[in-house]
Amino acid sequence: MSECIFCKILRGEIPSRKVYEDDLAYAFHDINPVAPIHILIIPRKHLSGVHEMSEEDRALVGHLFWVARRIAEDLELSPAKDPTRGYRLVINSGPQAGQTVFHLHLHLLGGREMTWPPG
Ligand code: 5GP
């Protein structure tokens, strides 16, 4: 069995606050939110990060963005509905980029003004 904490969340061994799930992806609230809305979207398949995705994973990673779009719309963050709104999608790839959990995840951040550059 994988020791990966996100795989443990997928198996229900670590509790999480679910936002969305389907046969390919799972989304839940980050345990340490850095914005009023901070959701993690992960594939059910263990991939350590974008840097280790293979060609066969292209559609799966695209699906994570589709899920993010849907959640953002459900939470009324989408500028498609209200042009003053917005959200940020972040993927940290590797330690220098701040990745701490090596199971690919998309951060969906919203509910406050975002600054640039990040980090
Ligand atoms: P990274 O730094 O790898 O891009 O993001 C990992 C994220 O996972 C962090 O924002 C961290 O707060 C979150 N996280 C780590 N462990 C847990 C956990 O057990 N449950 C939940 N819900 N989030 C976690």
Ligand code: ZN
């Ligand atoms: Zn994993």
